[in-house]
Amino acid sequence: MEKGLGQNSVPPPGSIDKSQILDIKPIRCLIPVFSKNPQAPSSGQYPSGFSPFFPFGGPHDSSTTGVKARGRAMPTPIWSFRSPVEEDEDLNGNDGYSHKRDARSNPSRVKLQKIKLNHNFQVDMSGLVGIGPAQKYDGNQEVVNIVLMSFDSLRRRLCQLVDANELNMGMFKRTDLKAGNICLSRGIRTNATKRVGSVPGVEIGDIFFFRMEMCVVGLHSQSMGGIDAIKGDHEDETLAVSIVSSGEYDNEDEDGDVLIYTGQGGNFNKKEKHVSDQKLHRGNLALDRSSRQHNEVRVIRGIKDTTSLGSKIYIYDGLYKIQDSWAEKDKEGGGNLFKYKLIKVPGQHSAFSVWKLIQKWKSGFLARSGLILPDLSSGAESIPVSLVNEVDNVKSPAFFTYFQSLRHPKSFSLTQPSHGCSCNAKKACVPGDLDCSCIQRNKGDFPYIIHGVLVNRKPLVHECGPTCKCFPNCKNRVSQSGLKHQMEVFKTKDKGWGLRSWDPIRAGAFICEYAGEVIDKARLSQLIKEGDTDEYVFDTTRVYESFKWNYEPKLLGEVRTNKSSEDYAMPHPLIINAKNVGNVARFMNHSCSPNVFWQPVLYEENNQSFLHVAFFALRHIPPMQELTYDYGTDRSDNAEGSSARKGRKKCFCGSVKCRGSFT
DNA sequence: GCATGATCACACTC
DNA sequence: CGAGTGTGATCATG
Numbered sequence: 288m289e290k291g292l293g294q295n296s297v298p299p300p301g302s303i304d305k306s307q308i309l310d311i312k313p314i315r316c317l318i319p320v321f322s323k324n325p326q327a328p329s330s331g332q333y334p335s336g337f338s339p340f341f342p343f344g345g346p347h348d349s350s351t352t353g354v355k356a357r358g359r360a361m362p363t364p365i366w367s368f369r370s371p372v373e374e375d376e377d378l379n380g381n382d383g384y385s386h387k388r389d390a391r392s393n394p395s396r397v398k399l400q401k402i403k404l405n406h407n408f409q410v411d412m413s414g415l416v417g418i419g420p421a422q423k424y425d426g427n428q429e430v431v432n433i434v435l436m437s438f439d440s441l442r443r444r445l446c447q448l449v450d451a452n453e454l455n456m457g458m459f460k461r462t463d464l465k466a467g468n469i470c471l472s473r474g475i476r477t478n479a480t481k482r483v484g485s486v487p488g489v490e491i492g493d494i495f496f497f498r499m500e501m502c503v504v505g506l507h508s509q510s511m512g513g514i515d516a517i518k519g520d521h522e523d524e525t526l527a528v529s530i531v532s533s534g535e536y537d538n539e540d541e542d543g544d545v546l547i548y549t550g551q552g553g554n555f556n557k558k559e560k561h562v563s564d565q566k567l568h569r570g571n572l573a574l575d576r577s578s579r580q581h582n583e584v585r586v587i588r589g590i591k592d593t594t595s596l597g598s599k600i601y602i603y604d605g606l607y608k609i610q611d612s613w614a615e616k617d618k619e620g621g622g623n624l625f626k627y628k629l630i631k632v633p634g635q636h637s638a639f640s641v642w643k644l645i646q647k648w649k650s651g652f653l654a655r656s657g658l659i660l661p662d663l664s665s666g667a668e669s670i671p672v673s674l675v676n677e678v679d680n681v682k683s684p685a686f687f688t689y690f691q692s693l694r695h696p697k698s699f700s701l702t703q704p705s706h707g708c709s710c711n712a713k714k715a716c717v718p719g720d721l722d723c724s725c726i727q728r729n730k731g732d733f734p735y736i737i738h739g740v741l742v743n744r745k746p747l748v749h750e751c752g753p754t755c756k757c758f759p760n761c762k763n764r765v766s767q768s769g770l771k772h773q774m775e776v777f778k779t780k781d782k783g784w785g786l787r788s789w790d791p792i793r794a795g796a797f798i799c800e801y802a803g804e805v806i807d808k809a810r811l812s813q814l815i816k817e818g819d820t821d822e823y824v825f826d827t828t829r830v831y832e833s834f835k836w837n838y839e840p841k842l843l844g845e846v847r848t849n850k851s852s853e854d855y856a857m858p859h860p861l862i863i864n865a866k867n868v869g870n871v872a873r874f875m876n877h878s879c880s881p882n883v884f885w886q887p888v889l890y891e892e893n894n895q896s897f898l899h900v901a902f903f904a905l906r907h908i909p910p911m912q913e914l915t916y917d918y919g920t921d922r923s924d925n926a927e928g929s930s931a932r933k934g935r936k937k938c939f940c941g942s943v944k945c946r947g948s949f950t
Numbered sequence: 951g952c953a954t955g956a957t958c959a960c961a962c963t964c
Numbered sequence: 965c966g967a968g969t970g971t972g973a974t975c976a977t978g
Contacts, residue, residue, distance in 0.1 A: 460973055461960055468961070498971065502962085510961045511970040518964095533970085551969070569964080569968080596953080598972065737973095955977070963968090 418475060426477030429943075431488030431504045435906060437475045438503050439794045440838035442466035444743070446736040448843075451719030467499030467510065469842055478505025481517040483528050484583050484606060492638035494791050494909045495601040496592075498531070506603060507531055507587055513551055514570025527573040527609075529585035530629075531601065543631075543640030546586060546607065550574065550625030553617075564622035565614075571625050578609035583632060588639045592791075594771075595738060600791055602642065602909070605635040638909075645789050645910055649773070657777075664689045664870070668770045672871055676778040684776070684784050688868045691769060693899060694804045707755030707891065715761035716751060725751045725763055730850050739765040740795035741903050743837040744886060746856030748901075752890035765797045766888045766901040772798065776874045781939050785913050786874040792908040798883060801825045801872040801900040803865030811862055823866040823873050825900055827857050827887070829919040836884065836905065857887055861898050872902060877949050878915030878940035882908050885916060915940065921950045 422430045445462035448454040459465045470476055478486050482505075489506050501507040507529040509515045516525040532548055553565035565571060577584055583606040592598045607629040614623050647653035657677035664672045667689045674683065708725040710716045716723045718733035726733055728749035736742055739762070751763045759768075772790040779785040792798065803825070806814075815821060833853065840847045865873035875883065888901045902916065935948045 459960075460958080461971085463972070464960055471962090499961085509963075509969080512963075512968085513970080515963095597974090953978090955975100957975080958973090960971085961969100964966105 418477065422477055423474055424478070424480045426486075426488045426505065428488040428490075430477045432906065434470065434475055434477050434503050435500060436794070436836065437839065438466050438470050438500060439906075440743075440836065441469055441842060442497075443736055443740060443795060444838040444843065447718070447732060447742045450736060451733060453719065463497040463499050464510070467497070467502055470499075470503045473842065476503045476505070479508075480505070481508065481515070481528055483517065483526060484585075486585070489603060491603055491605040491636045492641070492909050492912075493603045494907050495587075495603075496598070496793060496907060498601070501531075501587065501601060506585065512570060514573060516570060516573035523572070523576075525573040525576060526580060526582055527570065527577040527584050528582075529587065530574075531587045531589055533589040533599065543637065543643050545631070546588075546629045548574075548627045548629060550627065553622050553624060562620065562622050565625050567625070574609065574625070574627050575612060578612045578627065581608055583608060584629065586629060586631070588642075590642065594790070602638050604631070604639040606632045608632060641911055649789065659683060663776055664691075667691055668774075668870075670770050670773050672770070673773075673775045674777075675775055678778050678780055681778060684874070687866065687873070689870060690802055690868045691870050692800065692802050693863065693897065694868055695897070696805065707752055708757065710755065710757040710761075715757045716755075716763050718762075725749055725755060732850070733763065735762055735765050738793060739768075739771065739797050740793055741765070741797070741886065742795070743851065744853040744884070746852055746854060746887075747858070748886055748888045750888055750890040753892060754894065764890075766800055766899060767890065770799055770871070771796070774799075774871050776871060779876070779913065782876045784874045785876050785915075786871055787911050787913050788908065789910055791910055792904045794904050794906045796904045798902040798904060798914065799870060799872050800888075800902065801863050801865065801885070802868070802870035803863040803873065804868050806862050806864045808860070808862065811864075814864070819866070823864060823869065825861075825863040825865070825872075825885075827855070827861045827900070829921055831855070831919040832917060834884075855887055858889070858896070858898060861887075861900065863900065875902070876913065876915050876940075877918040877938065878942060879917065879938060879945045879949075880940065880942035881915045881917050882906055882912065883914050883916040918949050 418430055418433060426434070442462050442465075445454070445459075445465055449460070449462060477488065486504065486506050489504055495501050495506075498507070498510055502510055507515050509531075513531045513533060514527055515529045516527050518525050530548055532546055550565050550571040551569065552571065553563050567575060574584075586604045586607045588602045588604050589599045590602065592600045609627050610630045611628040613626050615626055616622075617624050644653070648655045655673060655675060657675045658673060659676055659682060660674035662668075662671035663674045668691065676682070706724070708716060708723045710720070710723050710725075716725060716733070718726070720726060721731060729745075732742070734741060734743075734745065734748045734750075741748070748766075750766060751757055751761050755761070757763075772788040772792055775787050775789060776784055777787060788798075803823070806824075808828075811821065811824060811826070814824075835853065837851055837853055840851055882905050883902050884905050886901050886903055888899045889896055890899070891897065902914075908914065935950055938945050938948050
């Protein structure tokens with residue numbers, strides 16, 4: 288219905304209220320503020336691998352924008368359409384975040400803006416910490432992570448804006464392409480130099496959910512084409528460097544280490560379209576030359592995402608060599624096709640074959656080796672949690688009762704009684720509906736997008752609860768719906784039991800909450816005094832290192848507000864003991880460069896607001912990769928020189944940024 | 951109701 | 965710059 292509006296500034300039908308507020312005309316050009324400090328702080332200040340952006344202060348690089356007089360080059364401003372009221376707030380530099388008045392008492396004061404993305408405005412992001420001009424062309428793991436997180440955070444935010452109808456509709460349905468475009472044009476990319484062989488910072492087994500993600504990290508710089516090639520000195524001396532096997536061409540793969548790849552082009556029987564042969568040019572020619580030169584070709588396997596119809600997951604499967612090539616007639620009446628047989632170069636980790644193995648476990652075709660229990664949760668979770676030990680003879684973790692959520696002591700007194708939203712009981716809450724009190728509590732933003740993916744880290748996420756009128760299928764109940772991935776509790780080599788997933792996990796996807804018994808500080812110290820460890824305790828009063836996960840507002844022409852804060856804001860401390868009662872979360876180990884983070888979530892039960900700790904994926908997590916989060920440090924440990932303190936455990940996370948130990 | 955097909959709006963390379 | 969190359973979301977159809 289809304290489609291086809293294009294850049295028309297008339298608001299889409301159905302958003303009656305907005306048309307008033309959004310009497311669309313550019314009120315003011317928002318000119319980004321230039322950093323006073325030309326030196327970006329050292330990354331040491333932001334130890335978690337993802338540092339703040341300093342878009343205007345860093346080294347200049349004119350190659351992306353072509354602007355010569357960079358020093359004075361004002362970015363062409365973006366138009367922001369907003370009501371005058373909010374304009375005042377912005378001019379003063381404080382929005383209403385800390386003021387209770389706005390959202391609750393007056394819905395119209397909730398931040399509401401239509402954003403129009405302007406292709407022409409130029410922001411130089413090469414000053415981004417971690418992505419200097421050199422890293423743009425040759426990366427490493429840290430830079431790859433920064434680039435991927437920047438891409439996905441942008442994509443999530445764009446998706447959120449589209450969902451809420453806050454973006455001029457019809458401008459793009461493809462938030463993936465838009466986010467990629469922004470990254471590439473702002474220098475948020477790495478390994479831009481094409482190369483034969485592996486790409487620094489990209490590991491075999493890494494997964495991608497969009498073609499654009501592979502573009503921005505230089506794994507495969509074709510946004511659509513399946514074959515990427517590097518040009519030689521002569522026109523005819525191109526070499527294929529990477530291919531994406533999309534499954535579209537029915538590439539049969541008996542063995543996980545062999546790939547029969549079909550060349551590009553030609554028409555094969557798609558309806559009445561002309562049948563035509565594939566031509567030996569472009570990618571096909573490059574592959575042909577590669578088969579003669581025997582150079583390594585990166586192979587990315589595309590497979591259907593079983594959890595989301597139509598979309599694909601791309602797995603980097605390592606380096607292959609072309610062993611054979613030939614032409615054959617299309618079986619379904621099309622023209623001639625080129626075929627290439629590729630063999631994986633030996634001695635590399637397996638990636639795609641792991642997926643095939645998991646498929647066999649799932650189908651029951653093959654038994655999981657080392658399986659101790661098919662379902663640790665005894666049916667408490669809708670998806671079974673397997674218990675596996677492939678490393679020693681320990682038969683099971685110490686006894687505990689599986690329970691998926693929190694148990695509160697009777698005396699536990701909590702926050703104010705809350706009242707749910709009164710959204711349509713059948714329809715669930717709709718992003719962009721500012722009458723929804725739950726959305727108001729989230730400062731006007733719907734916290735989740737498709738696949739239940741969290742858009743931003745927030746001081747506190749407000750979900751709908753039982754007294755909300757919307758029904759359980761409401762998208763604002765992500766953390767209450769139990770496990771979404773098939774989990775496995777497994778014995779690690781040196782860290783006791785650990786947790787991992789058979790399914791791929793998207794960045795921002797909900798994994799599980801920290802279940803257990805809620806206790807208070809006094810009870811915790813009592814437990815420790817009694818000789819109990821705090822091994823299974825989650826304590827929100829510990830010190831957690833800050834890190835950046837959210838998108839950079841400037842990239843969308845937005846102003847940074849308190850709304851974008853990533854600091855936790857707990858209404859009260861929460862200590863959870865999972866020693867006797869808990870879920871899979873109690874098995875998650877610590878890492879100094881984790882792939883999971885926690886987020887406080889609030890929703891009411893029995894008319895009282897209850898605080899929960901929910902875990903989300905920090906980045907895309909391939910199947911069978913151990914899930915870890917940062918345990919933080921005890922407040923009393925903060926003084927320097929306390930590393931010899933009793934109770935510290937040596938950290939085995941193995942990351943470059945390892946702090947060596949944790950408490 | 952679920953799988954498949956058609957349509958649409960894109961980005962990047964050459 | 966325009967042709968070549970599909971992708972990914974969404975909606976219609978079987």
